[in-house]
Amino acid sequence: MTASGRLGPGKEFDAVRELLEGWGDRAAHAGDDAAVVDFPANQRMVVSTDVSNENVHFRREWLSPEEIGWRATVAALSDLAAMAAKPIGLVSAMTVPASWRDVLGGIGEGIGKASSAFECPILGGDLSSGTELSIAVTVIGSTSNAIMRKGARAGDVLWVTGMLGAPGEAVRAWNGGKPPLPRARARFAHPMARIREARWLADNGCTAAIDISDGLVADARHIAAASAMTLTVVLDAIPCFDDVTPRDAAASGEEYELLVAGPINLNVEDFAREFGITLTRVGEVSTGPPHVTVIHGGKRVEFGGGYDHFSR
Amino acid sequence: MTASGRLGPGKEFDAVRELLEGWGDRAAHAGDDAAVVDFPANQRMVVSTDVSNENVHFRREWLSPEEIGWRATVAALSDLAAMAAKPIGLVSAMTVPASWRDVLGGIGEGIGKASSAFECPILGGDLSSGTELSIAVTVIGSTSNAIMRKGARAGDVLWVTGMLGAPGEAVRAWNGGKPPLPRARARFAHPMARIREARWLADNGCTAAIDISDGLVADARHIAAASAMTLTVVLDAIPCFDDVTPRDAAASGEEYELLVAGPINLNVEDFAREFGITLTRVGEVSTGPPHVTVIHGGKRVEFGGGYDHFSR
Numbered sequence: 001m002t003a004s005g006r007l008g009p010g011k012e013f014d015a016v017r018e019l020l021e022g023w024g025d026r027a028a029h030a031g032d033d034a035a036v037v038d039f040p041a042n043q044r045m046v047v048s049t050d051v052s053n054e055n056v057h058f059r060r061e062w063l064s065p066e067e068i069g070w071r072a073t074v075a076a077l078s079d080l081a082a083m084a085a086k087p088i089g090l091v092s093a094m095t096v097p098a099s100w101r102d103v104l105g106g107i108g109e110g111i112g113k114a115s116s117a118f119e120c121p122i123l124g125g126d127l128s129s130g131t132e133l134s135i136a137v138t139v140i141g142s143t144s145n146a147i148m149r150k151g152a153r154a155g156d157v158l159w160v161t162g163m164l165g166a167p168g169e170a171v172r173a174w175n176g177g178k179p180p181l182p183r184a185r186a187r188f189a190h191p192m193a194r195i196r197e198a199r200w201l202a203d204n205g206c207t208a209a210i211d212i213s214d215g216l217v218a219d220a221r222h223i224a225a226a227s228a229m230t231l232t233v234v235l236d237a238i239p240c241f242d243d244v245t246p247r248d249a250a251a252s253g254e255e256y257e258l259l260v261a262g263p264i265n266l267n268v269e270d271f272a273r274e275f276g277i278t279l280t281r282v283g284e285v286s287t288g289p290p291h292v293t294v295i296h297g298g299k300r301v302e303f304g305g306g307y308d309h310f311s312r
Numbered sequence: 313m314t315a316s317g318r319l320g321p322g323k324e325f326d327a328v329r330e331l332l333e334g335w336g337d338r339a340a341h342a343g344d345d346a347a348v349v350d351f352p353a354n355q356r357m358v359v360s361t362d363v364s365n366e367n368v369h370f371r372r373e374w375l376s377p378e379e380i381g382w383r384a385t386v387a388a389l390s391d392l393a394a395m396a397a398k399p400i401g402l403v404s405a406m407t408v409p410a411s412w413r414d415v416l417g418g419i420g421e422g423i424g425k426a427s428s429a430f431e432c433p434i435l436g437g438d439l440s441s442g443t444e445l446s447i448a449v450t451v452i453g454s455t456s457n458a459i460m461r462k463g464a465r466a467g468d469v470l471w472v473t474g475m476l477g478a479p480g481e482a483v484r485a486w487n488g489g490k491p492p493l494p495r496a497r498a499r500f501a502h503p504m505a506r507i508r509e510a511r512w513l514a515d516n517g518c519t520a521a522i523d524i525s526d527g528l529v530a531d532a533r534h535i536a537a538a539s540a541m542t543l544t545v546v547l548d549a550i551p552c553f554d555d556v557t558p559r560d561a562a563a564s565g566e567e568y569e570l571l572v573a574g575p576i577n578l579n580v581e582d583f584a585r586e587f588g589i590t591l592t593r594v595g596e597v598s599t600g601p602p603h604v605t606v607i608h609g610g611k612r613v614e615f616g617g618g619y620d621h622f623s624r
Contacts, residue, residue: 010530032538033394033522034360034451036458039351048346049450051405051440082345091361093405093448095368126448128363136405136438136448138361139346146348210345218322226344 012127015101019108019125026115027122029089035123037089043142048079054133057254062174065103067189069110069135075213076137077118077193078256082211083148084202085141087120087195092137095130107135118195145202149226152208152261158231158283159206159266161194161257161275164216165244168252183241191256197275198258206262212255216282217303219259220292227261230288235296239280246296250303261285324439327413331420331437338427339434341401347435349401355454357400360391366445369566374486377415379501381422381447387525388449389430389505390568394523395460396514397453399432399507404449407442419447430507457514461538464520464573470543470595471518471578473506473569473587476528477556480564495553503568509587510570518574524567528594529615531571532604539573542600547608551592558608562615573597 020027029035039045052072054060063071073090080087092111096104115122120139166187173180180188198209208227210219217233224231233250240249259282271279283295294303332339341347351357364384366372375383385402392399404423408416427434432451478499485492492500510521520539522531529545536543545562552561571594583591595607606615 032461033391034358034397034453036395036455036460037357037359039355039357039454041353043351045349045351045357045400045452046346047349047401047403047435047450047452049403049405049436049438049448051407051438051448053407053440053442055443056407056441079345083348085346088357089359091359091450093361093363093450095363095365095446123359124361126361126363128365128446129368130365130444130446131367132443134407134440134442134446134448136361136363136446136450138359138403138405138448138450140357140359140452141346142351143348148348149344 015104015127018105022105022108023112023115023122026112030122030124035089037123039088040142043144044146046080046083046085046141046143046146047138048076049136049138050076050079051134051136059174063189065106066110069107070114070190072135073111073114073137074191074193074256076139077114077120077195078211078213080139080141081194081198082209082258083143083146084198084209085143085146087118088140088142089121089123090115090137090139091123092125092135094125095128095132095134097129097131097133100133118193147198147202147206147209149208149210149223152223152227152229152285154229154285154287156207156261156285157264157281158233158285159260159262160216160239160280160282161197162277163239163241164255164257165240165249165252167254168248169241169244188254191254193256194258200271200274201258201260201262204262204266206260208261210259212257212259213253215251215253216259217250217292217294223259223261224290224292228290229285230291230293231283231285232293232295233283235294237280237282239278327416327439330417334417334420335424335427335434338424342434342436347401349435351400352454355456356458358392358395358397358453358455358458359450360388361448361450362388362391363446363448371486375501377418378422381419382426382502384447385423385426385449386503386505386568388451389426389432389507390523390525392451392453393506393510394521394570395455395458396510396521397455397458399430400452400454401433401435402427402449402451403435404437404447406437407440407444407446409441409443409445412445430505459510459514459518459521461520461522461535464535464539464541464597466541466597466599468519468573468597469576469593470545470597471572471574472528472551472592472594473509474589475551475553476524476567476569477552477561477564479566480560481553481556500566503566505568506570512583512586513570513572513574516574516578518572520573522571524569524571525565527563527565528571529562529604529606535571535573536602536604540602541597542603542605543595543597544605544607545595547606549592549594551590
């Protein structure tokens with residue numbers, strides 16, 4: 001029997017049924033009080049949760065329902081990437097106001113597409129009414145060699161995947177009342193979780209990683225704190241999209257690219273060939289107080305904080 | 313280093329730090345992009361998520377912050393109980409409006425107490441701003457013999473743990489503008505997840521289980537649908553608190569007691585001795601269409617639906 005066939009009657013369960021039917025085999029384990037799945041032998045479990053809220057992480061007029069579902073799912077999967085873990089499954093707890101109910105199928109489609117793209121089955125979820133759309137996605141993965149924030153060593157180099165700045169550029173455009181450039185919008189609406197890239201980085205000796213959700217410099221501070229090392233970030237080295245300054249790129253949150261500490265001799269050509277994105281050296285790790293030194297034009301510069309949900 | 317010492321600066325991280333410090337060893341694995349924990353060999357993984365929203369699942373004036381945290385956590389853990397799984401860990405994704413920030417520590421304390429009571433470490437979480445308090449708790453457990461909803465067999469008897477009706481009674485009192493009786497309030501504010509009880513039931517041959525979150529009859533319908541069996545529920549047999557009618561008790565949601573199908577000869581005295589609560593026979597399973605027949609005073613009666621988040 002399919003997961004959806006195992007549910008009782010009611011409008012809420014009709015909505016669940018519709019989601020499950022859209023997800024098909026991707027949600028084969030859902031539909032009981034909890035999902036039961038096999039865990040790979042000799043691996044450790046990796047778990048993270050990430051909440052995406054209307055009017056906090058996005059505005060309704062910015063994104064399609066499918067993009068909202070995709071983005072919420074990828075934001076969570078990105079935390080598995082930051083540990084170099086392979087996805088096992090996800091659950092989504094959604095608060096769905098009445099005004100969103102007719103597009104719940106579209107949100108589900110975005111979740112389903114991310115489930116397919118990153119080979120992460122949908123294990124279950126929970127639906128509730130409420131006043132603003134909220135999607136809390138929890139992801140579970142497995143790994144035998146996790147990369148933690150605490151592993152950076154003196155002499156490591158800092159690497160970043162992909163190009164930065166576009167999500168911040170899109171948000172600035174929207175906040176300024178203008179439609180963002182298509183490329184900036186696409187990066188905000190359709191981020192990628194660097195799952196496979198992270199496995200490559202782990203296999204090639206990288207020692208610490210974080211996904212850039214609050215901005216490169218703000219997230220570098222977490223590696224510095226966890227590793228008890230001084231990190232130096234060279235703004236001029238940051239791979240930026242056109243019309244984004246290095247400073248804006250370094251402050252741009254919700255990138256879902258990876259900032260990684262690792263050996264100096266990574267084969268960036270191999271990486272680019274395999275994944276179709278760049279791997280760029282942006283700084284270094286050295287002995288010293290847990291701190292991030294930011295260099296711009298050869299000079300040390302001040303740099304503010306990242307996005308802080310509780311700052312206002 | 314403690315989990316909280318590995319975080320960078322900022323008000324949001326200060327709040328995370330405060331939560332982590334309150335949780336202490338219970339959150340020893342938190343603080344990276346994701347938690348990394350060992351998974352027991354030769355067990356299957358059990359996963360569920362549960363969202364508790366202000367003004368949907370509770371009202372601010374009904375509960376203390378600690379009770380809100382406890383209740384949200386137990387609601388999720390109860391789904392592990394319904395599968396007879398042992399907890400491995402939990403993550404909490406919280407939307408915290410400004411008006412709730414000063415009592416976030418109390419909510420965290422409730423989550424922490426549930427973590428201790430049910431031996432379920434806190435693996436991580438996510439905080440966001442928003443307009444209404446929302447707590448999405450995801451729990452992960454393990455088991456070698458899960459009880460699913462689909463396992464009920466003809467000839468099984470239906471059993472229910474504990475006494476029903478008090479949470480519904482509390483909500484009716486609040487909605488009527490009166491304070492509920494202390495006992496009814498306590499059952500709403502401080503439910504228990506029947507984790508150990510479920511292990512006993514699995515070990516004693518029970519075949520199907522569900523936790524009563526939508527009301528006994530509504531949840532029985534899920535077992536009927538999943539098992540493709542007719543279930544008969546005898547209202548007169550339901551163990552109710554005083555001043556609760558059997559009909560109200562059978563419709564009372566958020567009980568977090570277990571409805572179980574299993575052998576007729578369970579030793580209810582042993583069960584009561586070991587867990588300090590009753591185990592009561594309330595019906596039976598028979599071959600027939602997936603349906604719940606409700607009997608009251610020896611007659612078949614009509615019975616409405618359970619709580620439906622999308623019904624209004």
